[in-house]
Amino acid sequence: MNLTLPRFFLREFRKRRKKTALITFALFWGTLCVLILLAFGRGMSAQSRVAFSGLGENLIMISGGQSSIVHGGLAKGRLIRVYPNDIEDLKKRIPEIAVIAPESYNGWPVSARGKELNRTVHGTTPEFAGLRTQIPQPGGRFINADDEAEGRKVAFIGWKVAADFFGGEEAVGKEIIVNRVPFTVIGVLQKKIQNSMYQGPDADQVYLPFSAFSQIDSQPYLDRIHVQPRELGLSKLVEERIRTVLGRKYRFDPADRYALGIWNTIDNAREQEKIFKRIEIFLGVIGALTLFIGAVGVTNLMYAVVRERTQEIGIKMAVGARRRTIVLQFILETLFIFAKGTFWGFITAFNIVGLVRLIPLSEEGFGIGAYLLRPVFSMDIFFIFLGIVGTLVFLAGIFPATRASRLNPIEALRYE
């Protein structure tokens, strides 16, 4: 391919770049704004997912309730409890359950190094770690099967509990007294963001093996059973099966919504995701409108620039430019402007997103900052953007150029 003309056009473009600086800037600014807007929208969606997974992913939580329907000759208003042996029953009867774990808790004084604090202490099994995103900090671990089998006096603690008692020191291996019984710390929860909870954030909790917990707690029933279905789509089915299995066992109507407290986080997560998707779409619409206004501006500027150059087109025609040469020049110039504006817009947006992501988040709960300070830059958004703006700018450049190229050379020369 002969690059003589393109090179000449690039040279002309460089000489005259001041004339197109405004267009380049408009493109730069538009690119920057839209990309940042969409990155924040996408970031909010993504963060809502992260925040929800702070509690646990694809989780169904079952607690006791009170029957509200007369069933099998029994009056309504009976207290329904779930018990440790339900774990085995549910596992056996509902093959769609992938993971299941019991949980009981009690508020007790917890002390170490002469300091005493009231904390919620939980008893659970190793499966709980995966269900509830309990990831230990390096050098520690969660409760394991041996701890559970042997009823070891070990504890896994939230990072704030560790900080409360041991400051910056390594907590693993240290002793804490729970309800007057000594336990050895085996792990500290890694920091995470969490936007849903029932006994306060996991950062403040103490976890013991269920077997050890049972020895110091007198409550025979469980506070919660945590269930994870094999697939997301099975969550409703599993929920219904649980009602059926436990309904037969404890004699309540499976249709009784109050007999068991079921918290299906999958539903919650879906709802929340829907809300954030909508916010993302909303921001996308705002972005599209911004883009449209910008495109109108750019079109206008392009049009003015091309008109201003009608005489130049005439001169070029007079010395032998062909129509397609004229059109090619404008297409290339449009391309240069477009490439320059969007390139710098992209670079700037990319860096701003990167910088914002560096801002540390506070671990206190899950505030607005967590949603706003983690924008996600996605290439698919960028490419869609490029396609739309590219088309608009291209049209804005090609129309006046084609029109100008159709003039007689003499008409173009005389154009004022």
Next chain:
Amino acid sequence: MSKAETIIELRGIKKVYQMGGHALEALSGVSLEIGRGEFVSVMGPSGSGKSTLMNIIGCLDTPTSGEYYLEGKNVAGLTFDQLSSIRNQKLGFVFQNFNLLTYATAWENVEVPLLFNGKNARRRRQRITELLEAVGLLDWKEHRPSELSGGEQQRIALARALANDPPILLADEPTGNLDSKSGEDIMGLLGGLWKEGRTIVMVTHDDRIAAHSERTIRLFDGQVA
């Protein structure tokens, strides 16, 4: 001078402009012949159609009717791009108001027709140097039109017109915007080009300028008088 060969032949050329509602006939049936190597001046009062005639001869405009043979070939039926290549290679045009690219240097202005003719960088460089030397402006090659005098701008325009060594040079009031000294310079250059064998057609309303030519065609009300 013996007319060895006709290079430009017009037969019954008419040009009608639609101005608002009514038609304005700028040329009403012009027929003329110009031989290869002739230096012809076209004279006539304002509004006689001189410039319109030049623009048609220069393929910058198309006639409403009539036939135009350039080197024996009917130009009327040619496409825009074919006309472009005629303007590029067969015709050199010098305008009264120079029509240089204001943002480009003298060098670059002369380069444009060479670029459109697909000349490579080395040949362009060689040719531009030759041309700027011929018009005595090689030292001004990096200057823009705004940094040059009228006479210098017209010399650049002349160098551009000659870029692809066209057999025909068309000049529409080439000295119209120049002082007499610069005008004489331009006429000197045109005279030299004619002696080299180029055909020159020049529009002027100045008898002294027309005196440089071999033959004068007089136009009056869109017709050869």
